[in-house]
Amino acid sequence: MSTIQPRVEQPVSDELALVQAAKGGDVAAFEELVRRYDRNVFRIAQHITQNREDAEDVVQDAFLKAYTNLGQFQGQSKFYTWLVRIAVNEALMKLRRRRPERTVSLDEEVKTEDDSLPREVADWSPNPEQQYSQAELREILTRTIQGLPPGFRTVFVLRDVEGLSTEETAEALDLSIPAVKSRLLRARLQLRERLSRFFQKPESGDGNK
Amino acid sequence: MKCSEFLQELTNYLDGVIDDRTKSELEDHLAWCHNCYVVCDTTKKTIEIYRDSQLYELPEDLRTRLRSAIVSKCQQHKKTGPQSV
Ligand SMILES: [Zn+2]
Numbered sequence: 001m002s003t004i005q006p007r008v009e010q011p012v013s014d015e016l017a018l019v020q021a022a023k024g025g026d027v028a029a030f031e032e033l034v035r036r037y038d039r040n041v042f043r044i045a046q047h048i049t050q051n052r053e054d055a056e057d058v059v060q061d062a063f064l065k066a067y068t069n070l071g072q073f074q075g076q077s078k079f080y081t082w083l084v085r086i087a088v089n090e091a092l093m094k095l096r097r098r099r100p101e102r103t104v105s106l107d108e109e110v111k112t113e114d115d116s117l118p119r120e121v122a123d124w125s126p127n128p129e130q131q132y133s134q135a136e137l138r139e140i141l142t143r144t145i146q147g148l149p150p151g152f153r154t155v156f157v158l159r160d161v162e163g164l165s166t167e168e169t170a171e172a173l174d175l176s177i178p179a180v181k182s183r184l185l186r187a188r189l190q191l192r193e194r195l196s197r198f199f200q201k202p203e204s205g206d207g208n209k
Numbered sequence: 210m211k212c213s214e215f216l217q218e219l220t221n222y223l224d225g226v227i228d229d230r231t232k233s234e235l236e237d238h239l240a241w242c243h244n245c246y247v248v249c250d251t252t253k254k255t256i257e258i259y260r261d262s263q264l265y266e267l268p269e270d271l272r273t274r275l276r277s278a279i280v281s282k283c284q285q286h287k288k289t290g291p292q293s294v
Contacts, residue, residue, distance in 0.1 A: 046265040063279045121244045185220040192255040
């Protein structure tokens, strides 16, 4: 079984030059950085906030905050990692504002009972996503990932959807590497388990052997 | 190797960050344990489906609108200085 290939990232060689120019007040250089990462920031924001208007606000606020705080960017990490960190914080603030009744924190203690042992072990159809229309699939995937606790969801999105490394994810979320790894494992297994309901082979009704 | 031990290593295995010895232990386990094989395979599919899903793509018109709002705020900030933001 082959491993998961990370999304190929664009070379960042010219990026420091753009950041330097933007630091010096070159708004056009900063606009280029916006162009590079606005889609990623929007996706991350919408995954966290689960709300379109909030995600739009997060995109604007995160980039503006990045621009006004560029002086604090040290260049030790990638600009993108630094930006994601800002965006995640903005998104979490939005989420907290909308759901003050629930604690929303990335370090919330998530129950450690053995939720990692899969219960449903039915095999999937060869191309499960083709059993559904685009719209249906989108609905299934959206609902499924929205059911994860924010701390799991965010780690999964950064690592597996946006292709950040474990180290970058840890840095962006201010988590330890073991914490990122354990959340990622549980997020992956929980998503798998939930998707199994939709994707398992039709003939194998009971998957528990 | 027990199934629970296999699962603990699943993420490292899928990400390909694992030493050769552990890797071959995991693959020995996969060879006889159908459940873990299925879990491993469908977890990999889960990741791929999400990666390719293009959930929450930013529509071009909204993208343009957001970008010009950001740029004009940045210009504003540049004119009036850091204190005003
Ligand atoms: Zn097993």
